Amino acid sequence: MRQQLVFPKHKVNIIYVPAIFYRQVLLHSFLLFSFLLIPIAANAVDITQQLHRPLNSSVGRQSRDEADSLLNIAEQQYASGYANKTIASCLRALELYHLIGDLKAQGLTYNLLAKAYIQLGSLKEAEDALRRGLAIARDTKDFQSQVFVLNNIGTFLLQEGEATAAGQTVEDALSIAHDVKNIEGEGLSLSNLGLVAARLRDYNKAIKLYENALLFRRQTGDTIGEANTLNNLGDAYLASRNYQDTIASYGEAMRLAKTNRDRTNELRAIDGLVTAHSAVGRYERAFDLLEQRLALAKELQNLREELKSFESYAQLYKQQGNYSTARNFYERAIILARTLEDSKQEVQLLDQLTKMLQKKG
Structure with a gap:
């Protein structure tokens, strides 16, 4: 969300809020996608086991084995940052x-x-x-x-700027979660309603929703969800210019995520934290975090x-x-964009580099 700004207590004239941070928060739906698999993968079972279902024909079994293998490969490709290859496998x-x-x-x-499509910006x-995933969940009456x-x-x-529609959709999710007594879903929905409030610049409401969401997430021991909501809370405090709470x-x-290898x-x-410390002039700490x-x-x-990172x-x-030094890091980032075959990212980086050099000149 581009509402990310800075926080109080220190007067700062120049605030560093990197474009990459904006994009990560704007596109942080990928953080929520990890929860999408929870109803099926609650015990972190191998994906082949999750999908296994006996079939009568040897052809069917062969197709299943190939499909399961492709999905495993796609997961690995996505984890390694290869969105295009992930799409082909899927x-x-x-x-x-x-x-x-x-x-x-x-x-x-x-x-x-x-x-994978979101990672490439193919919205x-x-x-x-x-x-299509929602239609399947409805067809199978899979409320969770x-x-x-x-x-x-x-x-x-919300990414598309349709905050009202986003709020209504998440309210529907919260209602279903409440009806089926899905505490985990209630925590996620409240956290996302906080995102909607933050997009509408109602940061006080967003903070209250996040704090309420944390109560649900802690009830279920959902440490990944808790860390995600804490990050959302940090975003809201940052936008409110509350440095200390940010x-x-x-x-x-960060501590919770590190403990759980999240x-x-x-x-x-x-x-x-890089954005926050940079905003108050703590560049040494910001560089330490980037390292x-x-x-x-x-x-x-x-x-x-x-x-x-580059x-x-x-x-x-x-x-x-x-x-x-900035030019050196831009060039290293551009090389990786080419390696990943992400032409959109490459163009954006080249544009940033060109503008910086023009300003320098």
Whole structure:
């Protein structure tokens, strides 16, 4: 959400809020997608086991094995930042799951497909995948999945700037979650309603919704959900210019995520802390956090997260007027964008670099 600004107590004239942070928060539906699999993968069982269903024909079994293998590969490709390859694997898996008539597996695949499309900024395709997943959940009367899919659609609509429609969609999800006594779904829905309030710049309401969401998430021991909501809370405090609570919320999210090896929320918390500390002139701390971020991205062997780290470094050095070092990091990010075959990201980075050099000249 572009409402991310800065926080109080220190008077600062120049505020560093990197573009990469805006995009991560705006497109942080991928954080919510992790919850979409919870109804099926609550015990973190191997995905092949999750999808296994006995078939009568050897052809059917062969198709299932191939489809399950493709979906496993797609998960790995997505985790490594290869969105285009993820899409290709998902589409082939979908063909096979359609062939054998496995609706639950199709729902899982559509959800992953939507994540990959969102990562590439292909929002029309992402919306189509989301709505197909919702149709499957309704056809199978899977109310628990409906809660999570509706939340993801609500997040998507929020990205598209349709806050009212997003709020209505998430309210529907909250109502279903309440009716079926799905505490986990209630926590997620309240957290997303906080996002809607924040988009409408009602930060006080957003903070209250996030705090309420935390109560539900802590009841279920949903540490990933708790860290996600803490990051949302940090966003709201940041937009409200409440420096102290901003750093406290992101810091708590980072500690919780690190303890649970929840790398997605850990990276997001680091990004928030980089923005917060930079805003009050604590550049040494910001660079220390970026060093941690880059090390984590390399540990995960996630080229896309490495790219984001390089871009954040570039933004921070540019903010300090160190254009030569900023240029070096932009160029490293551009190389990774080409490696990932992400032409849109490459063009954006080249544009940022060109504008910086023109300003320097």
